[in-house]
Amino acid sequence: MPTKIEKDVISGRDTTGHEWDGIRELNTPLPKWWVYVYLATIVWALGMFVLYPAIPLGTRATTGLLGFSSRAQAMAGFQEMNALHATQMQEIGRMSFADIEKNHDLMEVALTAGRITFANNCQPCHGPNGEGRIGYPALDTDVWRWGGSLDAIQQTITHGIRSADPDARNSQMPNFGGDKLLTPAQIEDVADYVMTLYGKAKTGVDTSAGEKLFGDNCAPCHGAKAEGNRDVGAPPLASRVHLYGDSRAAVVAQITHPRMGVMPNWNHRLSPATIKAVALYVHSLGGGE
Amino acid sequence: MNVSHPKPEADVAPPTSLYANRVRVYPKAVDGPVRRVKWLVLVLCLGVYYAVPWLRWNRGPDAPHQAVLLDLWNERFYFFNVELWPQDIWFLTGILVLSAVSLFLVTSLFGRLWCGYSCPQTVWTDLFMLVERKIEGDRNERIRRDRGPLTFDKAWRKIAKHAAWLFIAFWTGGAWVMYYTDAPTFVHDFWTGHASTSGYVFTLLLTATTYLLAGWAREQVCTYMCPWPRFQSAMLDENTFVVTYEAWRGEPRGHGKRLAAAATAAAPLGDCVDCNACVHVCPTGIDIRDGLQLECIGCGLCIDACNHVMAKTGSTPWLITWDTVARQTAKKSGVNPSLGLLRPRTLIYLAVLAIGSIAILTGLMLRSTIGLTVAHDRAPLYALLEDGGVRDGYTLGFVNKTPRAADFELSVVGLPGAKLILSEISPKPETTATVPMPADQLRTLRVLVQAQPDHLVAGRESFDFVLRNRETGAKTTYHALFMGPVSHDR
Ligand code: SF4
Ligand code: SF4
Numbered sequence: 001m002p003t004k005i006e007k008d009v010i011s012g013r014d015t016t017g018h019e020w021d022g023i024r025e026l027n028t029p030l031p032k033w034w035v036y037v038y039l040a041t042i043v044w045a046l047g048m049f050v051l052y053p054a055i056p057l058g059t060r061a062t063t064g065l066l067g068f069s070s071r072a073q074a075m076a077g078f079q080e081m082n083a084l085h086a087t088q089m090q091e092i093g094r095m096s097f098a099d100i101e102k103n104h105d106l107m108e109v110a111l112t113a114g115r116i117t118f119a120n121n122c123q124p125c126h127g128p129n130g131e132g133r134i135g136y137p138a139l140d141t142d143v144w145r146w147g148g149s150l151d152a153i154q155q156t157i158t159h160g161i162r163s164a165d166p167d168a169r170n171s172q173m174p175n176f177g178g179d180k181l182l183t184p185a186q187i188e189d190v191a192d193y194v195m196t197l198y199g200k201a202k203t204g205v206d207t208s209a210g211e212k213l214f215g216d217n218c219a220p221c222h223g224a225k226a227e228g229n230r231d232v233g234a235p236p237l238a239s240r241v242h243l244y245g246d247s248r249a250a251v252v253a254q255i256t257h258p259r260m261g262v263m264p265n266w267n268h269r270l271s272p273a274t275i276k277a278v279a280l281y282v283h284s285l286g287g288g289e
Numbered sequence: 290m291n292v293s294h295p296k297p298e299a300d301v302a303p304p305t306s307l308y309a310n311r312v313r314v315y316p317k318a319v320d321g322p323v324r325r326v327k328w329l330v331l332v333l334c335l336g337v338y339y340a341v342p343w344l345r346w347n348r349g350p351d352a353p354h355q356a357v358l359l360d361l362w363n364e365r366f367y368f369f370n371v372e373l374w375p376q377d378i379w380f381l382t383g384i385l386v387l388s389a390v391s392l393f394l395v396t397s398l399f400g401r402l403w404c405g406y407s408c409p410q411t412v413w414t415d416l417f418m419l420v421e422r423k424i425e426g427d428r429n430e431r432i433r434r435d436r437g438p439l440t441f442d443k444a445w446r447k448i449a450k451h452a453a454w455l456f457i458a459f460w461t462g463g464a465w466v467m468y469y470t471d472a473p474t475f476v477h478d479f480w481t482g483h484a485s486t487s488g489y490v491f492t493l494l495l496t497a498t499t500y501l502l503a504g505w506a507r508e509q510v511c512t513y514m515c516p517w518p519r520f521q522s523a524m525l526d527e528n529t530f531v532v533t534y535e536a537w538r539g540e541p542r543g544h545g546k547r548l549a550a551a552a553t554a555a556a557p558l559g560d561c562v563d564c565n566a567c568v569h570v571c572p573t574g575i576d577i578r579d580g581l582q583l584e585c586i587g588c589g590l591c592i593d594a595c596n597h598v599m600a601k602t603g604s605t606p607w608l609i610t611w612d613t614v615a616r617q618t619a620k621k622s623g624v625n626p627s628l629g630l631l632r633p634r635t636l637i638y639l640a641v642l643a644i645g646s647i648a649i650l651t652g653l654m655l656r657s658t659i660g661l662t663v664a665h666d667r668a669p670l671y672a673l674l675e676d677g678g679v680r681d682g683y684t685l686g687f688v689n690k691t692p693r694a695a696d697f698e699l700s701v702v703g704l705p706g707a708k709l710i711l712s713e714i715s716p717k718p719e720t721t722a723t724v725p726m727p728a729d730q731l732r733t734l735r736v737l738v739q740a741q742p743d744h745l746v747a748g749r750e751s752f753d754f755v756l757r758n759r760e761t762g763a764k765t766t767y768h769a770l771f772m773g774p775v776s777h778d779r
Contacts, residue, residue: 029309031513131669140672141680199677239675284712286672286682286737 089113093273097150100280107280114281117274121266122282130285134245135261140285143241145233148289152230154279158272160265161233168265171232173221177256182217184256190214191251197226197238200246313435314508314574316418317428317566321593330406331415339460342467346370351728352692359469365729371653372729374690383649387642394638396524398630399611400531404517405588410510413461413503414572417454424450428569454504455496462495508573512584519583527614528629532587534567534578534609535560537621542578560604567591567609577609659697659763660688660731661756670772679773680739687734687756689726695760697724701738703752704771710737726758738771748775 005017008026015024048054052064063069088109092100100106119128125136132138137145146156146169159167176182182190186209193210195201215224221234228236235243243261244254266275282288344356346369353360358367366373366381373380395402404411425431425446434443466488467475478484479492502510511518525531539561561578568576570591573584577591595609612620619626666682674680687697699722701707708718713734714725726732742750754767 029306031509032308032310033509034513035308127669129666129668131672138669138672140669140682141674143675236675240677241673241675284735286680286710286712288712288716 085109085113089271089273089277092276093271097154097276097280100276110277110280111284113274114277114279114284117270117278118281121270122278125263130282130287135243135259137243137261138241139282139287141241141287142289143236143239144287144289145228145230145235145243147230148283148287150279150283150288153282153288154275156263157270157275157278157282158265158267161263162260163262163265165265165267169233171221171234171260173234173254173258173260174217175258176217182213182255186213187252187255190218190255191248194218194226194237194251195246195248198240198242198246200248311509312574314572315428315431315569316572316574316590317569317594318422319570319590319593319597321596323589323593327406327415327588327590331412334407334409334412335416339464342464342472348372349692349728351694353471355471357468358471361469372690372692374688377656380649380653383645383652387645387649390638390642390645393524394635394642396521397526397529397634397638400525400529401518401521401585401587404511404586408586410502410515411572411586411588413457413499414507416457417503417507418572420453420457421450424453451504454500458499458503459492459496461499462492462497465495466491508584511573511586518586524634526632526634527618528632530611530613531581532577532585532589532592532609533612533614533617534580535607535612535617535620536578537617538605539578539608560599560602560608562598562602564598566594566598570594656690657763657765658690658761659756659758659765660686660690661754661765661767662686662688663754663767663769665770665772671774673774674739676741678739678741679745679771680737681771681773683736683738683754683769685734685736685754687724687726687732689728689730689732689758691758691761691763692728693760694728695726695758697726698722698757698759699724699736700755700757701752702755702766704738704740704742704750707738707740707752707771710739711735712737723759740771742771742773745771745773745775748773 004015004019005027006015006024007013008015008024011026014027016027018025050064051066052068053061054064055062088106092106092110092113095103095106100110118126118130122130126132126139127136130139132140137143142148144152146152146161156169159165159169161169162171174181177184177187189207189210190213191210192201192205193207193214196207201207214226218226218237221229221232222237223229223234226237228234228239240246242250244250244259266278270278341357342355345354346356346367347354348367348370352372353367355367356369358365360367364375366377392403421431425434434446437443463476463479470485470488475484475488479488506514539559541559542561542563543558544562544564565576567578568574568591570593571577572588572590573586575582575584577585589611592607592609592611596606599606599608613629615629616626662685664684664686666684670681672680672682685699689695689697699709699711700720701709708720709722710716710718711722711724711734714722718739722736724732724734750771750773752769752771754769755764756766757764
């Protein structure tokens with residue numbers, strides 16, 4: 001509340017009558033232009049109010065004379081982007097891998113499309129960056145069961161492995177334990193030998209029996225030096241990387257009742273161009289050949 | 290100081306009106322040393338402002354040839370041979386901080402020198418007033434014409450004045466835009482209709498603001514819009530040089546029967562003849578004899594005006610002068626005290642200024658032209674290879690701040706037998722990779738490091754990425770981690 005409006009001694013102006021700790025505020029009038037500017041901003045605000053969406057009506061708002069809508073703007077942007085994306089994906093579908101790799105822009109589109117598709121479809125098994133886990137192959141390393149070239153990867157994604165697709169990659173490891181092809185003791189011998197192939201064997205174990213059994217039973221698929229055979233998807237066993245684990249128990253289990261993973265054929269779900277993009281992405285993870 | 294002391298008349302005074310009409314100021318032309326210095330500063334400031342965008346600077350074929358260019362679109366600032374990247378923005382921040390401290394220092398020493406001499410508002414207003422005076426005449430003529438009826442003479446002078454103002458404003462607004470784009474190209478594009486929309490919009494905007502602020506708003510900007518007068522009082526003290534009226538020898542003021550009055554020794558008059566010359570030249574329309582005021586921009590024009598009067602009356606000049614409050618108080622009692630330029634306040638400002646300048650200069654000299662950033666892949670931390678090797682993935686950011694393309698050499702130190710794979714350049718593992726870097730660019734590449742570490746204690750080993758510019762020899766290293774399986778596990 002104004003207490004005492006009086007003239008300030010020094011300036012000769014009225015005070016507002018407000019007083020704080022003995023200090024009184026001068027009642028200095030505002031310049032007129034200031035109030036005009038203030039009124040102009042109100043007029044401006046009213047203009048915006050009429051031209052643009054302003055009054056919220058629950059789920060909508062008044063449209064405004066300009067009919068502006070940020071959602072419509074965003075949708076138009078999406079459409080434009082989708083159109084561009086569509087033509088680029090068409091080109092990716094049409095071109096050979098070598099040509100795509102030479103085209104920096106298309107390559108960028110392909111890798112991005114591949115990354116997104118991978119995250120939506122492949123990540124649950126192979127991990128967010130293709131690192132894999134027990135039973136699901138790592139895609140970022142140099143160990144490939146069926147080949148790590150772009151064409152081989154494309155083939156695998158398209159038709160899958162042991163899938164419903166007639167062109168699927170298909171192979172079987174004999175059920176050495178279940179079908180009694182080998183006795184449990186023999187299987188243990190083979191396991192002891194296999195473990196020497198990747199430096200995990202215990203010292204002082206005689207592996208000659210296992211080596212002989214391996215030559216007779218396993219080498220036909222896995223190779224005499226256990227280097228693997230991509231034609232039948234037989235993994236290299238002289239490798240540090242093992243799909244089902246490298247412990248002795250894991251090796252014994254795999255020989256006794258082999259597990260054989262299944263990968264779906266993606267051609268029923270992804271377009272050929274998208275599969276190409278995913279192949280390029282997987283190839284870029286680090287293990288591409 | 291002479292102030293009237295009206296008594297509080299009643300408990301409730303008649304209400305003051307809420308809004309005040311603007312009191313038009315008609316500053317009178319004045320000549321003198323102060324005015325001449327002000328003209329000099331004006332020519333210098335405007336000359337620099339209008340000319341700088343046209344200075345050329347050869348930076349080689351891949352860089353712009355404008356000496357001062359704020360290239361917002363490509364995120365580069367060029368100041369002669371200094372080129373600033375977005376990560377150098379601290380440098381501009383530092384310059385701004387130092388400018389502020391300089392302003393504090395100058396203000397605490399000499400009052401509002403900035404306001405009176407080099408503030409853009411003052412400089413352009415002064416220029417606009419000069420134009421106004423050339424077309425409409427000096428103070429009295431302008432007042433007379435403005436009060437008089439609308440005649441042809443009045444009309445053409447007003448139109449000519451505003452046309453001239455708009456032309457200067459347009460020139461000013463256009464020059465501003467040229468700091469952000471190549472000046473000759475912009476001028477050509479502007480008149481052929483090919484300049485960018487933002488180029489036209491900003492030219493128009495700055496034309497409008499220059500015209501309004503320097504032509505119409507003038508002292509209203511200093512009094513009502515500018516925040517600086519409101520807190521500059523925190524930098525002033527009794528030892529600051531400000532434009533001062535020497536009330537102790539000016540008062541009591543009076544004119545007319547001066548000689549007669551002076552004869553009466555009982556009431557001798559002061560040196561001020563109350564001619565109001567100081568008020569008439571003041572661009573903010575105030576009376577310096579009322580003491581230090583918020584509206585006074587410290588331009589000193591009243592000093593020139595009064596010196597003319599003092600010369601005519603035969604009194605000692607500099608009745609209005611620059612002086613400190615402390616000295617004025619002392620002079621009143623006849624002492625002539627020393628200046629108080631060095632005092633804790635100014636010494637602190639000076640120290641901050643010196644330390645800050647040295648820091649910024651050192652930073653600028655030591656600024657490297659090569660940059661490397663490294664981000665290790667988060668998942669997977671590593672990939673195990675068939676032969677037992679370990680491979681880690683990194684995303685490397687390479688920076689070439691030189692205006693020349695160059696081959697950068699990337700190698701790894703502290704990781705025996707390590708090989709690099711830059712699949713985007715060549716997928717072959719190599720010990721030293723070559724990264725071709727375009728001029729003045731940044732490049733991001735994924736780099737795989739492959740090694741067969743004998744023992745990875747706790748699953749990690751630290752090493753350095755070393756990057757070298759083969760052309761200039763500039764070198765930088767980045768300390769990184771190599772991850773792998775814990776050794777006893779393998
Ligand atoms: S009072 Fe004097 S110094 Fe202050 S603004 Fe007016 S002319 Fe300039
Ligand atoms: S110009 Fe000098 S003499 Fe004239 S009124 Fe101002 S202070 Fe007094």
